[in-house]
Amino acid sequence: MTEASRPVRVRFAPSPTGMFHVGGARSALYNWATARQQGGTFVLRIEDTDAARNKPEWTEGIISALAAIGIHGGDRAFEGPYFQSANAPLHRAAAEKLHTAGRAYYCDCTREQLTTRTGSQQLGYDGFCRDRALGFEEGRALRFRTPDEGATVVVDLIRGEPAFPNSAIEDFVIARGDGSPVFLLANVVDDIDQGITEVIRGEEHLSNTPKQQLLWQALGATPPVWAHLPVIVNEKRQKLSKRRDKVALEDYLAEGYLPEALVNYLMLLGWGVKDDVEIRPYAELEQLFKVEDVNAASAFFDVAKLRSFNGEYIRALTVDQFTAACAPWLAAPRAPWQPEAFDPTVFAVLAPLAQSRIALLGEITEQVDFAFLDTPVRDEASWAKAMKDPVGATALLRSVRERLAGAIWEADALKAELEAVGAEHGLKLGRAQAPVRVAVTGRTVGLPLFESMEVLGRERTLTRLDAAVERLA
Numbered sequence: 001m002t003e004a005s006r007p008v009r010v011r012f013a014p015s016p017t018g019m020f021h022v023g024g025a026r027s028a029l030y031n032w033a034t035a036r037q038q039g040g041t042f043v044l045r046i047e048d049t050d051a052a053r054n055k056p057e058w059t060e061g062i063i064s065a066l067a068a069i070g071i072h073g074g075d076r077a078f079e080g081p082y083f084q085s086a087n088a089p090l091h092r093a094a095a096e097k098l099h100t101a102g103r104a105y106y107c108d109c110t111r112e113q114l115t116t117r118t119g120s121q122q123l124g125y126d127g128f129c130r131d132r133a134l135g136f137e138e139g140r141a142l143r144f145r146t147p148d149e150g151a152t153v154v155v156d157l158i159r160g161e162p163a164f165p166n167s168a169i170e171d172f173v174i175a176r177g178d179g180s181p182v183f184l185l186a187n188v189v190d191d192i193d194q195g196i197t198e199v200i201r202g203e204e205h206l207s208n209t210p211k212q213q214l215l216w217q218a219l220g221a222t223p224p225v226w227a228h229l230p231v232i233v234n235e236k237r238q239k240l241s242k243r244r245d246k247v248a249l250e251d252y253l254a255e256g257y258l259p260e261a262l263v264n265y266l267m268l269l270g271w272g273v274k275d276d277v278e279i280r281p282y283a284e285l286e287q288l289f290k291v292e293d294v295n296a297a298s299a300f301f302d303v304a305k306l307r308s309f310n311g312e313y314i315r316a317l318t319v320d321q322f323t324a325a326c327a328p329w330l331a332a333p334r335a336p337w338q339p340e341a342f343d344p345t346v347f348a349v350l351a352p353l354a355q356s357r358i359a360l361l362g363e364i365t366e367q368v369d370f371a372f373l374d375t376p377v378r379d380e381a382s383w384a385k386a387m388k389d390p391v392g393a394t395a396l397l398r399s400v401r402e403r404l405a406g407a408i409w410e411a412d413a414l415k416a417e418l419e420a421v422g423a424e425h426g427l428k429l430g431r432a433q434a435p436v437r438v439a440v441t442g443r444t445v446g447l448p449l450f451e452s453m454e455v456l457g458r459e460r461t462l463t464r465l466d467a468a469v470e471r472l473a
């Protein structure tokens, strides 16, 4: 098979050191789309060699988060997961091979000695041990002998062909004093071993790339094509960080972002189709995606835009799908009401009303809690706003209560009743509604009031009006 017709093999190689980051999700999706659209393979490799920082639960978190965005072992494009730690013998063999071939040498220089020689802590290694022919001894690092002349040109589908002068690439360490290979080498050895043809990863790895490409060549392999994805920044143009920003994919899912909306939004972080259509199902994005079209400039993670995408995805669901998607928020521990108080037939009436109003599934509880709580929530700000004229509010609520006691219990009729009472009190419907809404639902904003009262029923509505009058007194 010629080089060009080699089936594409990409990989996603996260380190299991924390929650699964939205930036990781984007890298994974770009790799996934590349593999799937070309009938290639997506390798999942868990880079778990940093024993001090790795935890098995992070690995599980990665696998389940990937599944949530549609990347899973059930698909024929998926291969793995492989664990970097399992490849340790191969990493050591590669280090030895490089040493035997004269491409790497042992070095016993200390940081202090180097600083004294170069007069700076900033400068790279000066090559002092290059020709000392030291053998392995505990404490001696193995350094790769980088070429003195020429340049290492990496072919990067997003950044063109940056050239790195070899004279500026220090003889870097490939195995530590205890003999253990460093990440840089392990990463290359695994990529070679797993037949990777394209490395699509975050920009933070670009500076490692010339070193890694030299390793590929020194190990007798044809380097891959690289693609370094732009950094993701917040609204202050700062790199998204877990200390400052909400970055865990799980947190977004827990707030009620739909996986499909997240996937759609993440695919557009640094890439887009020229037609400016933004909302598209993943299957289409997958076909249209081209890593060459990814922008090198940093990508703004716009939470407001993600939220609006999510609202659109929510509205595109059927009511049944919407109800199913809401299920986790309608039950313990998320729902604030007693489990037995939840009534699916009531929810079925409210669901379409809520579906057109919320942007996050997590917002469903506050939309419908009035129907399932014994007494409505007490939102003090809403109360203060709607009842700021306690005398007027009391008078109004009393009249409403009186009228509703005998009203036809149906939304249109309830509306007409309230209009009539409002008129008696010299209030337009909107003004008359506010105290009633707060009395009945606890909040100044929410689902259409008369539909809400209809499902709540006469008895409970009147009880709430009474309670509000009492509280006003």
Ligand code: GLU
Pocket (backbone or CB within 6 Å): 013, 014, 015, 047, 187, 200, 201, 202, 205
């Ligand atoms: N394990 C590295 C990371 O999580 C990825 C390195 C790579 O993609 O080459 O940042």
